[in-house]
Amino acid sequence: MPPIIAVTATTEVIRDVLRVRVNEAYTRALTEVGLVPFVIPPLPSAAAADAIRAVDGLLLTGGEDLAPDRYGQEAHPTVDVHVGRDESEIALCLAAMAQGIPTLAICRGIQVVNVALGGTLIQDIPSQRPNALDHDPRVERSDRVHDVSVAADSLLAAALEADRLVANSSHHQALDRVADGLRVTACAPDGVIEGAEFTDPRWWMLAVQWHPEELIATPEPWDRNLFAAFARAVHERRG
Ligand code: MN
Numbered sequence: 632m633p634p635i636i637a638v639t640a641t642t643e644v645i646r647d648v649l650r651v652r653v654n655e656a657y658t659r660a661l662t663e664v665g666l667v668p669f670v671i672p673p674l675p676s677a678a679a680a681d682a683i684r685a686v687d688g689l690l691l692t693g694g695e696d697l698a699p700d701r702y703g704q705e706a707h708p709t710v711d712v713h714v715g716r717d718e719s720e721i722a723l724c725l726a727a728m729a730q731g732i733p734t735l736a737i738c739r740g741i742q743v744v745n746v747a748l749g750g751t752l753i754q755d756i757p758s759q760r761p762n763a764l765d766h767d768p769r770v771e772r773s774d775r776v777h778d779v780s781v782a783a784d785s786l787l788a789a790a791l792e793a794d795r796l797v798a799n800s801s802h803h804q805a806l807d808r809v810a811d812g813l814r815v816t817a818c819a820p821d822g823v824i825e826g827a828e829f830t831d832p833r834w835w836m837l838a839v840q841w842h843p844e845e846l847i848a849t850p851e852p853w854d855r856n857l858f859a860a861f862a863r864a865v866h867e868r869r870g
């Protein structure tokens with residue numbers, strides 16, 4: 632049996648019906664490295680923790696903003712939340728951490744991990760960090776738009792097989808106070824956090840603020856390498 636990966640989905644009204652939805656780029660990026668995606672809708676926390684027991688890995692996907700009351704703040708007017716997703720994904724994250732289930736966290740995913748472990752977010756980069764780069768430019772999702780420097784001694788650099796890259800960028804939030812247990816391993820030139828990882832090797836958890844799933848067909852190998860490293864981590868844990 633190939634490894635099964637839980638892929639978090641959102642819910643959205645499409646053609647008048649509330650539906651479970653996830654961008655196909657995520658599931659394709661997994662199948663390209665021999666992993667089988669299992670799409671997980673937003674679930675109550677107990678059911679989310681049960682779901683983790685059935686899988687070999689977890690992919691936390693992009694999407695809405697976390698509700699700021701999760702980290703003790705009032706919401707900035709630009710914040711767009713999905714509280715059912717927050718409950719589900721925080722429970723998935725904590726269950727994956729407790730069981731050492733390899734986890735790749737993308738965009739909203741890096742924010743979910745940081746908040747689940749007790750960190751905070753910049754709620755709106757343009758208004759709260761006015762000197763920052765434009766992290767949400769109106770370009771194609773697969774356009775590489777800003778540099779990222781990666782700590783050379785990090786798991787993330789080993790996974791990417793690079794300590795600098797150019798990434799796409801489609802986010803208006805970022806990590807602010809970093810949770811205990813996480814190490815920042817990648818930053819944009821303006822200091823905005825673009826990558827983090829868990830410091831205890833019992834939980835393989837790499838997190839990025841960009842969208843590697845949109846970049847697996849580009850000439851540069853970094854993002855394909857990241858998914859391949861996730862697959863290796865999943866296989867190594869299964870033994
Ligand atoms: Mn960015």
